[in-house]
Structure formats: C-alpha cells, structure tokens
Amino acid sequence: MLTMKDIKKVFRTDLVETHALRDFSLEVNEGEFVAVTGPSGSGKTTFLNIAGLLETFTSGSYVLDGMDVSNLNDKQRSKIRNEKIGFIFQSFNLIPDLDLFDNVDVPLRYRGFNSAERKKRIEESLEMVGLASRMKHLPAQLSGGQQQRVAIARALAGEPRFLLADEPTGNLDTKMAHSVMDLLHEINANGTTIVMVTHDMHLAKQAGRNIFVRDGRVSELHDVSQSEATDAISA
C-alpha cells in the first residue's frame, strides 16, 4: 500500500538547514494498522505530511497504492489525497460555520460526486459513527469525541483505501479516546489501511505494528501481538 525508500526531507532557511527525515524507509501493507511513535521533533508529523502528500520531500521515492507519487504536481497530489487518503486530525479540523452534513460533504464535492451520491455517502458515514441524527448541528454543538467521529465520517465518506490519523485521540478524554480507537479498529477490520501517528505508547500498542521514529529515521520496528493489542484496548 505504502512504500517509502530513503526519503529525505530538509527544511532550509537562510541560516539553518534542518534534516526532518533522513533515509526514511518504510513499507505498509494493505489492511495493516500501523502506529508511528516517537518523541517530539523526531519527524513523525513530517512523515505523516509526506505520507499524506501534504508536503513534498527532498529526495527518495514514495509509491502509494502502486503509483509513484514522487514527482506529481499540486493538482495531481490533490486528486490522490481526495480519492485515496482519508485524514483524521488531532484537533478534528471541522469547519465551524458548516453543519455536520456540509462538513462531511467537503471532500465529496471535490471528488465531483453528484448530489444524490453525496447525500447517500454522508448519511451512511454519519450513521456509521452514530451521528446521523445530528446532521444539522454545528461542530460547536458537539463534544470533542463527537467532533472526532464527524472527522472520521468525513475521512471515510470517500471510501479511501488509506487512512492517516494524526494523534486522533490527543484532544479527547480516556473514555472518548477508547470509543474513537474502537471505531478505528472497526474501520481497519473492514479492510482500510491505517497509519496513526501518536506519542502515546499505550495507544500505539493497540495497532498491529509499531514504528518508532527518532531523529528522522525509523529506529525500531515492533510487531504487536494479538494479545498485546487486545490487552491494550481493554485496559
């Protein structure tokens, strides 16, 4: 699903050159649930941005779903983001002036679906996260956990093959975090590949595989056993 090889990302200013990723290589298979952990400044977010085609990289190669995405232009990258990748952000990133229906509708409109198709997908995805009855509510009228569920519905409405989650429970209390993680597992069980960036090791253990990033490199790979994952989820 995702193959990164020797990815380098250098941020340059007039005075400083910062190597955010150095020879970063990673392979994520279809249907996997991978957690990427690491300390602050290790390059987790840079990895997520590059994996989600939100940023370009300095060198290396990146193949996503069988397509080399290393040298695409902005329009092509936007199209792939829209069609193949679903995003879940730490602070939900819902648009405050739009109700839930219109929020979930945002990526579908860019996809070019007709209104009937969009309506069906919005209703189904909000149904899936248990918020179908609150379609006309504004994000501010929901709790944090509910807002993240809306963000998940938005990410899933386009039926992406690859879900990128950036600290998806970072702004939630424990109970809500559990509920969101349960949802992600359910999504993963339905075949969607998930890469989750988190600094929370306990959360990371719930993923099928852990990747530890330090100084812009993958420093440790660790497969989580089924029992470990189950323990972590039920903890």
Next chain:
Amino acid sequence: MNLEIGPIFRAMMRNKVGAMLIMLQIAVTMTIIANGFSIIQERKALMARDSGVDIANSFHLSNVSFAEDFDMQTAVIDDLKAIRELPGVADAIQVNAIPLSGSGWSMGLQTEAGDDIDGSGTAVYMVDDHALSAYDVKLIAGRNFELTDLRWRTDNTNDWADVLIATEALTKSLFPDLTPQEVIGKTVFINNHEPIIIIGIIDKLQAPWSGWNNLDHVMLTPDRLAFRGNRYYIRAEEGVRDDVMKRVEETLSNRLSGRMIQGMESMEETQRESYTGASGMIKMLTLIMIVLTIITAMGIVGLASFSVNRRKKQIGTRRALGAAKNSIIRYFMIENLIISGAGVIVGAILTVGLNMILVQAFSLTPIAWYYVPIGMISLLVIGQIAVFGPAQKASSIPPALATRSA
C-alpha cells in the same frame, strides 16, 4: 465542476456582519455610480447640443465708446466694412448679445394680440443682413433681411422692427401644426400688441443662456445698434481664427480713438464658460465615483484578506481533503459573487428609488434602464477583480497547515 454555492451561502449566513457591510457598501456604490453616470451623461448631452453657429471659427468682442462726441453709427458702418475686408474673415455683424454668453435680451412672442395671452419666450438678437452668413446658419424657409428692412436702434427706441427671422424651434412652439413654409408671412405679437411678421426661418441658433429651457428659441430683428456699447460677432475662414482675432483687434484699435475694444473671446471659450457648472459637476461626480469604487474595492480586498487570515487552518484542511488551488480561488470568488450579487440587487432597487427622488426634486431625466444592468455587471466585475488577489493568496496556503497546531 462543483460550485459549493449552498455551503458557502450557509456558512456566510452564520457569520454575516462583515458580508452584510460589504454588501451594503456595494449597494450604495452602485446607487451613486449609476445615478452619477446618468447625470454625467445628461450633462454631456446638454453640452453637446448643436449651437447652430460655427463655434470653432467664430469669436466676438465688445466695442464701448467713452468720448462724448463719438459717432457710433458711423463707427459701426466703417468698423464692419473694415473687418469684412480683412483677409481670413468670412463675415461679421454687430449684435446686441452673443449665443451662450450668459447675457442678452429675451421677449415673449404670441400669436394673438392681448394682455392675457400666454407667449413663447425667445432670445432676441439684433442684427443686419449679414447675420445668417456670420452665424453660418441655414435659412430653411422665407428670406433673409434686406437693406430696406434695416433700421437704427438707439437708447430712445421703444418700438420693434416690422419683420423678424425665427429659429424653427421658436416657430414650432408658436405654430405647432404649420410647416415652415406655412409660417412665413404670419404675424406674431411682441409686447402683447405690437405686430411683427415672420419673414424667414433658420434651422438652429442658441440663446445666450445655456441652462434656459427655451435655449433654441431665438428671433433675429433687423436692427443696427447706435448704443454707447455694442458687440461684434465675427466668423473667420476655416482654421485661421486666431490670426484673424489679432488682425481685428489691431485694426479696430488703430482705426478710431474715443472707444475701447475689449472682451475679445473665441466662441469655443464662450461655450466652455457657459458650461462651467456642468463640466464642474461632471468632474466632481467622476471623482466621487472613482473614490467610491476604490473604497468599495478596498473593502472587498480587506474583507477577503481578513477572511483568508481567519480561515488559514480551514483552507489548509480543505487543501488536505483534496481541494486543488483553483478550488480555493473559486471558493472565494463565489463567496464574493454572492455578496456582490446581493449588493447589486439591493443597489438596483436603491438606484431606481434614488433616481425617482432626483427626478422629482431636481427635474432630472429618468435614468436609462440599461444603466442598472450595466452598473450591476460593473460592480460584479470590480468585486471579482478585487477578490482575486486575496483568493490567490488563500490558494497558496499549504495543505500541511492542516496538521499544525492552531
């Protein structure tokens, strides 16, 4: 292509103060611009009216005697003979008033004698048999003055000549149902009871007052003037007016003492001065329209820029969710189109409303219907141009902004 009109409109309705203010600004701007443009066009049309005379090649001057024994009758005959013989002079006359100069004589003419009969107001030019040639006007019916028609008018003359030549506009107001040929020979009355026969009709000549409703009502009477002061109106041949002006001034100054030659002015200048108020209004309205348009455009830029800065994270999120750069530009352009669209619709209603008030209060011409759609389209285009810069700036917000902390 998905235009997102519904979500944009709904989002705007939840955050509408700024949008409402700009919408009102656009409405007011359109109201003022459309009405201002209408007034400018009306004034321009007034200024462009055909004066009937050869404006480009004509000029006039005053001839005022100060010597007690100055013989004005002889001076006039000799002056005109000398002027007409100068090279470059097409023709010259002595006259009591100059078209569009702002000062002259007016009288009332009526078709029946009597004190209580409504007359038609007309300017009076006292001229000789060279007038039609000097003014370069066309005789469309009847005849020109002959030497036998001419008489001297002094300060003590109280009666009027027996014949007159009138403009077609004047005869139409007196005899609306008659053709020019049928008007010839008709008697009209001046000073309620004094008869004058219409012997000729000319196509066009303007009165001295450009703002007068009867600007085209002019009568010529065959009077030579023996007043202490009078005027000469001279038409030069094509393209030599300025040289002729110098020659006429030199000739008259050198010919006689005991009088002053003053106030020499081209008809171009006289016409320009006559419309000073109108051209001043045009300039002022144009300035107001330009300033208002700039302020409105700046308002649109300001609102859009504020909106972009306030929504950076949203824009980054939209980009992350698959919006291409042109989708972001389109979003802001459509948002502006909705605001401007509401503004020009309100503006169209206000334009017509204000125009009705102006027409009633100041007797202006009603606004031409097509100024409203032209105003609407212009403001929409200005809005789109103004918002393009901020929209482009918004499109350059990177999608990676979505993952950064707020």
